[in-house]
Every structure is written in structure tokens, then in C-alpha cells.
Amino acid sequence: MILVFGQTGQVARELARVLPDARFLSRAEADLSDPQGCAAAIRTHRPRVVLNAAAYTAVDRAEDEEPLATTINGAAPAAMARACAEIGAPLVHISTDYVFDGSGDRPWSPDDPTCPINAYGRSKLAGETGIRAAGGPHAILRTSWVFSAHGNNFVKTMLRLGAERDRLSIVADQLGGPTSAAAIARVCLTVAEALCQSPDRTGTYHLSGGPDVSWADFARAIFARAGPTPEVADIPSSAYPTPAARPHNSRLDNTALTRAFNLGRPDWQADLDEVLRDLGRL
Incomplete structure (x- = not known):
């Protein structure tokens, strides 16, 4: 049995499409603000693999709620990982490009030094650290700019x-790879099955859609497909201040994921078309 933490988030809803027989835990069943409760759920269900698709994702609010964000994004995944290690079940966990400081202009590799510049990034890095310390088989998938037909995301906001x-x-000096929740779900499943067969593939991997673009160019792509067609004016990040600083360089190098699991980089343009079809805009 596959156990999934999360039920209503973007990735969890896409996982439900490809894993109809998995056990999905709602917040009422496993609240990530109670890390030991999450660990207890794993010990109770004793799954063969665990996917953590739940997180605190309010990036700006995390600046005022860092202890809560760190509990949900840091302590809870660490507790899950310890419980998984006890029963020998691999853990697949979704992390973020925000663990990096966004400097430079080359894609980040999984082994590059981390240096988050906001509370959300620090909370997610705490989760990564705790998972590795647990010592069990795991895959940490860092991803970026998640979009889908569900929840709140850039595509739906632009429409x-x-x-x-x-x-x-629209900000034009932040660059990264838009990544569909559907692509993340597919990769999670492939990685989870591979880890069950080959725990030695444990590690940290990057998953982002290609090609890399700015937020402004991503917006233009959305409007070119779905309309309407407002004028998109490029602005610097400084012209759109937010409580949490955003990295300018969110490019991720997917090479390690490709080598370990034979997975190519997702084409966000094709995935965007699928999302727009789901929304009735194509």
C-alpha cells in the first residue's frame, strides 16, 4: 500500500489520478503541525512506500509564522522519515528551489550549497536535513513554480x-522552470517504485519543467494559448516588493534525476496545454 500525506493540494490531487488505490491522509487524519501524529500514522498503516505531498506553502505568511512553517515543513517530514526508516519504507518528499539563495545564472545542482533567503526556504531545508538524518531510503525532489488546474497558482492567477x-x-528578473503538478506526481510514482526495488538510489534530485523562463514570459505563454491578451510589461523584482524575498535564479539542473531514473525534463508548455484543457480554456 502507498500512503500519501496530503489530499487537497496540487500534487496530492494529481497523485489521486495516477494512484486511485493509494491511501490519502487528510489534515484531519494526519496534521503536519503534529509531527508525532504523522509518524504514528505511518506505524499504524505500515505502507510499502510513503509520499509526502503536504506542506506549508504560504511563502509570504511564513515570514510571520516561521515556527509553524518549520514544524510543518521541517519537523513533520523528519518524523515521517524516522518512522519510515523503522519499517523499511522509502519516503519520497517534495522540496523546493527556495533552499538556494538565487544567485548566479547557472542551474542549481543537488549538491550545491544551500542558503535560503526566506522563512519558507529555511523551513523546507530543515525538512531535508531531518529526512537525511533519519537514515532510511528516501528521495528528496526539489521542484519549482508548481502549477495545475487546482488550488492557487500562477496560471490561474494570470487567467x-x-x-x-x-x-x-510581471516580474522579469526571476527565472526558473514552471513545473506541472501532474509531472511531479508522475515522477513521484516512478521514483517511489524504483526506491522499493533499489534503495541505493536514495538521494536529493531536482525536477523542473523546461525550458527556463521568466515569470513575464510564462505569463505571455499562458495568454498566447488561452487569452485574453493583455499587454505584459516586464518589471524588476524591486518594483513588486513582497514580505518574503524571492530568488532571482530558480533554474534547476535535472541531470541527476535523469541519470538515476531515466526521466527526462518535463515540457511545461505541453503540460500547460493540459492544464488549460482541464480548465476549459483550450
Whole structure:
């Protein structure tokens, strides 16, 4: 049995499509603000593999709620990993490009030094550290710019704002790889099955859609496909201040994932078309 933490988030909902027989734990069944309760759920269900698709994702609010974010994103995954190690079940955990400081212009490799610049990034890095310390088989999948037909994300925000305004100012000096929740779900499943057969593939991997773009160019791609077609004006991050600093360079090097699991980099443009079809916009 596959046990999934998360039920309503973007990745969890896509996992439900490809894993109809998995056991999905809602917040009422496993609240990540109670790490020991999460560990107890693993010991109770004794799954053959665990996927953690739940997290604290309110990046700006985390600046004021860092202890809570660190419990949910740091202590809970660490507790899950210890319970998984006890029963010999691999853990697949989703992390983020925000563990890096966003400097430079080359894609980040999994073994590059981490240096998060906001509370959310620090909380996710704490989870990575705790998972590795548990010593069990695991895969940490760092991803970026997640989008889907569900929940709150950049694609849905652009479609809403584009219908309301003739001109949008979008940040153009942050670059990364948009990644569909569906692609993440597919990779999670492949990696989980591989870890069950070959625990030596344990490690940290990067998963991001290609090619890399700016937020402004991502917006243009959305409007080119779905309309409406507001003017998109490029602005620097300094013109759109947020409580949490964002990395300028979110490019991720997917080479390690490809080598270990024979998985190519997802094409976010094809995945965007699928999301727009789900939303009835294509």
C-alpha cells in the first residue's frame, strides 16, 4: 500500500489520478503541525512506500509564522522519515528551489550549497536535513513554480487578472522552470517504485519543467494559448516588493534525476496545454 500525506493540494490531487488505490491522509487524519501524529500514522498503516505531498506553502505568511512553517515543513517530514526508516519504507518528499539563495545564472545542482533567503526556504531545508538524518531510503525532489488546474497558482492567477485588466506588470528578473503538478506526481510514482526495488538510489534530485523562463514570459505563454491578451510589461523584482524575498535564479539542473531514473525534463508548455484543457480554456 502507498500512503500519501496530503489530499487537497496540487500534487496530492494529481497523485489521486495516477494512484486511485493509494491511501490519502487528510489534515484531519494526519496534521503536519503534529509531527508525532504523522509518524504514528505511518506505524499504524505500515505502507510499502510513503509520499509526502503536504506542506506549508504560504511563502509570504511564513515570514510571520516561521515556527509553524518549520514544524510543518521541517519537523513533520523528519518524523515521517524516522518512522519510515523503522519499517523499511522509502519516503519520497517534495522540496523546493527556495533552499538556494538565487544567485548566479547557472542551474542549481543537488549538491550545491544551500542558503535560503526566506522563512519558507529555511523551513523546507530543515525538512531535508531531518529526512537525511533519519537514515532510511528516501528521495528528496526539489521542484519549482508548481502549477495545475487546482488550488492557487500562477496560471490561474494570470487567467483571472488577464480577464480584468488590459495591462499587467510581471516580474522579469526571476527565472526558473514552471513545473506541472501532474509531472511531479508522475515522477513521484516512478521514483517511489524504483526506491522499493533499489534503495541505493536514495538521494536529493531536482525536477523542473523546461525550458527556463521568466515569470513575464510564462505569463505571455499562458495568454498566447488561452487569452485574453493583455499587454505584459516586464518589471524588476524591486518594483513588486513582497514580505518574503524571492530568488532571482530558480533554474534547476535535472541531470541527476535523469541519470538515476531515466526521466527526462518535463515540457511545461505541453503540460500547460493540459492544464488549460482541464480548465476549459483550450
